[in-house]
């Protein structure tokens with residue numbers, strides 16, 4: 063498990079991170095979401111040891127991280143850093159060799175990733191000749207080629223078309239399934255919501271929410287309830303302490319305290335058939351809006 067605890071970082075007078083703590087569990091795909099300037103890149107750089115924290119710790123399986131541990135990390139930095147003139151396969155082999163792989167292994171792993179990330183036809187082209195989306199795939203391959211023990215990826219999905227997002231997701235999910243903790247930042251809340259086991263939300267340099275997708279949705283469920291009945295549900299409007307938010311025939315979305323909601327259910331049951339009654343779970347976009355305020 064990768065753990066960041068109480069990390070604070072200033073740039074001059076400006077506090078970029080304020081006592082940031084969260085964990086990335088083994089085999090968990092963890093999405094790190096936050097608006098521009100929220101502190102994602104700074105947090106990731108500190109995890110990788112590219113930047114020093116003012117205070118706080120980063121540990122792996124309960125021990126402070128060492129330089130050796132970090133050699134076993136796969137990192138995709140915000141500033142993409144492949145050699146423009148080097149060919150895709152050549153570049154990946156070079157990086158794998160730097161990380162200590164033997165020539166034969168490096169070549170096999172490079173070719174596997176090139177195939178998995180659908181770059182086969184670009185294998186022997188220089189990076190600078192690739193489209194931006196394909197350069198991005200090559201960057202992801204570069205972070206994975208030495209079979210890292212931990213993955214930290216800054217915006218791996220930016221600039222990818224929906225098909226490429228699926229391809230990359232598949233590759234990351236495979237690594238997670240082997241037990242690798244995977245942390246990636248993203249602005250694409252729909253991707254994070256669909257894919258992640260765990261979600262960490264940061265705003266203004268502090269963590270605003272963290273947990274499994276379901277925990278976050280349950281914790282932020284608020285006071286909204288959904289009711290679906292067989293007949294017209296206009297009567298809900300007449301009840302005290304209930305605010306109807308949306309209404310369509312037999313469907314009502316309303317706000318109420320738990321006791322008020324139970325009273326709506328009792329009314330509904332007395333009147334006829336109840337098809338559905340449940341607290342409404344917010345989407346990640348709604349939670350995000352709520353917690354970053």
Ligand SMILES: Nc1ncnc2c1ncn2[C@@H]1O[C@H](COP(=O)(O)OP(=O)(O)OP(=O)(O)O)[C@@H](O)[C@H]1O
Nearest residue numbers: 073076077078096097098099100101102103104105
């Ligand atoms: N090297 C630096 N010098 C001064 N300020 C910095 C530096 N790096 C980051 N900051 C500031 O720290 C804060 C956090 O920035 P960071 O890049 O970590 O945010 P982010 O969440 O990655 O944003 P984005 O999604 O826009 O990349 C911002 O206010 C930023 O201006």
